[in-house]
Amino acid sequence: MVSQTTQLAVKVESVVKNFGETAVLRGLDLSLPTGEVTVLLGTNGAGKSTLLRILAMLTQADSGTVSIMGTDISENGPAVRALTGSALHSPMLYADMTVRENLMFFAEMYRLEDVEELIAGTSSKVGIEPRLDHRVRTLSHGFQKRVALARAIMHEPQLLLLDEPESGLDSQSVEMLDRIIDEYRSSGRTVVMTTHIVEHALNIADRAVVLSSGRVGFNSDSPQRDQAAIQEVYTAQSESTYSRPAGTQ
Amino acid sequence: MKASLAIIWAIGRKDLQLEIRNKDVVVAVAGFALLVLVIFTFAIDLNQGNAKLVGPGVLWAGIAFAGVTGLNRASALEVEGNTLEALMLAPISRDLIYLGKALGNFLFIAVAQIIVIPVFAVLFNLVVFRWEMLAISLLTTLGFSAVGTLFAAMSVRIRAREVMLPLLFLPVVTPLLMAAVESTSHLVNGRSWSDMAQWLQLAVAFDVAFLVVSAFIFQYILED
Numbered sequence: 001m002v003s004q005t006t007q008l009a010v011k012v013e014s015v016v017k018n019f020g021e022t023a024v025l026r027g028l029d030l031s032l033p034t035g036e037v038t039v040l041l042g043t044n045g046a047g048k049s050t051l052l053r054i055l056a057m058l059t060q061a062d063s064g065t066v067s068i069m070g071t072d073i074s075e076n077g078p079a080v081r082a083l084t085g086s087a088l089h090s091p092m093l094y095a096d097m098t099v100r101e102n103l104m105f106f107a108e109m110y111r112l113e114d115v116e117e118l119i120a121g122t123s124s125k126v127g128i129e130p131r132l133d134h135r136v137r138t139l140s141h142g143f144q145k146r147v148a149l150a151r152a153i154m155h156e157p158q159l160l161l162l163d164e165p166e167s168g169l170d171s172q173s174v175e176m177l178d179r180i181i182d183e184y185r186s187s188g189r190t191v192v193m194t195t196h197i198v199e200h201a202l203n204i205a206d207r208a209v210v211l212s213s214g215r216v217g218f219n220s221d222s223p224q225r226d227q228a229a230i231q232e233v234y235t236a237q238s239e240s241t242y243s244r245p246a247g248t249q
Numbered sequence: 250m251k252a253s254l255a256i257i258w259a260i261g262r263k264d265l266q267l268e269i270r271n272k273d274v275v276v277a278v279a280g281f282a283l284l285v286l287v288i289f290t291f292a293i294d295l296n297q298g299n300a301k302l303v304g305p306g307v308l309w310a311g312i313a314f315a316g317v318t319g320l321n322r323a324s325a326l327e328v329e330g331n332t333l334e335a336l337m338l339a340p341i342s343r344d345l346i347y348l349g350k351a352l353g354n355f356l357f358i359a360v361a362q363i364i365v366i367p368v369f370a371v372l373f374n375l376v377v378f379r380w381e382m383l384a385i386s387l388l389t390t391l392g393f394s395a396v397g398t399l400f401a402a403m404s405v406r407i408r409a410r411e412v413m414l415p416l417l418f419l420p421v422v423t424p425l426l427m428a429a430v431e432s433t434s435h436l437v438n439g440r441s442w443s444d445m446a447q448w449l450q451l452a453v454a455f456d457v458a459f460l461v462v463s464a465f466i467f468q469y470i471l472e473d
Contacts, residue, residue: 097263108255
């Protein structure tokens with residue numbers, strides 16, 4: 001049984017992940033309390049998406065432990081996945097099925113009830129009702145990302161994982177996304193997201209974590225207060241990444 | 250148990266629904282197998298003796314090679330949309346994903362055989378419409394999908410997956426192919442169930458072993 005009363009939504013201890021000879025996460029430690037919106041910042045290759053994929057249980061860490069809502073993810077995968085919703089870089093939708101068919105199929109995978117009602121509610125929240133009977137293939141990338149978000153939140157997860165959610169979205173869609181993130185925060189649930197848009201991230205986040213070379217380079221529980229320091233670390237990291245000779249870490 | 254069966258059926262039904270819209274896999278499997286049959290009818294002098302001798306081998310070699318084409322296409326569809334990862338995000342165990350995908354592949358190959366076997370009967374002028382043929386066909390298709398679903402998932406991340414899948418798949422299904430060819434050979438020669446029993450038993454053992462082992466291994470294949 002997964003305990004939902006624990007204080008920490010995510011606990012990552014000494015996590016190492018290599019892809020071939022490339023070390024992506026090098027003994028990463030991170031604790032994220034419940035009810036917070038955390039943004040993961042870092043340059044390309046810093047390990048943000050890999051960390052998110054490990055939390056979503058799509059990638060396995062080489063070593064270290066990860067707990068979500070107090071449960072080790074290696075021990076009770078399906079139970080932990082029921083508490084987690086993920087909208088990652090690719091929308092991961094069946095292109096030749098309609099939006100409604102996609103959502104109905106995933107509702108079955110999540111064993112949800114009152115599916116029609118649920119789809120109506122969720123699609124209104126992310127603004128996709130007019131496209132419910134359109135095939136995903138015919139939708140723009142922005143709309144596909146909205147559908148992916150609908151799939152991620154349909155089962156009301158305790159932990160929402162978003163990988164660069166604003167990429168490809170217009171300003172109206174970003175506002176919708178911010179509303180959903182706010183709703184999560186106010187209902188005591190947790191959001192972990194990656195982004196490259198630092199200013200926007202710092203405005204909506206309760207915590208900002210800058211990843212640097214596979215470790216936590218900076219961890220602030222007051223991003224507005226530490227805005228200057230975060231920008232400084234991020235900029236220094238960018239400069240060091242792009243001035244480094246190719247192939248070195 | 251009932252909930253698990255519902256998940257397996259939902260995945261298989263979804264694959265079938267997509268296939269009914271696209272007809273990618275069934276057309277590939279049936280088309281390839283029919284082509285093999287037609288080529289052999291020209292290449293061989295098909296008197297009654299020759300037809301009974303080589304017919305079963307041609308039929309199952311055609312279906313096996315065509316099956317690889319279909320499995321490649323079915324796995325490519327999941328890779329293109331990254332949708333296998335969407336299934337992995339769901340709170341279901343990985344073996345249910347495997348069984349659902351295997352059910353989908355079973356349905357594709359079975360539908361293709363509904364087209365191919367009657368054409369085989371006409372071209373080779375052999376009587377195959379007996380209950381024994383249904384058993385042979387179902388057992389062989391089950392084995393093909395059990396092994397093919399596993400190897401298709403294994404080769405998904407390999408750059409040369411179109412080449413890799415047949416290299417992995419065909420050697421492993423050889424015992425099953427032998428059972429199918431021998432049973433069909435007994436069938437077209439008018440023999441009874443008891444004559445083909447040992448080959449059907451081999452097919453059953455193969456199917457059970459690979460379904461169990463593959464469902465277990467599948468979860469490790471899916472992880473990065």
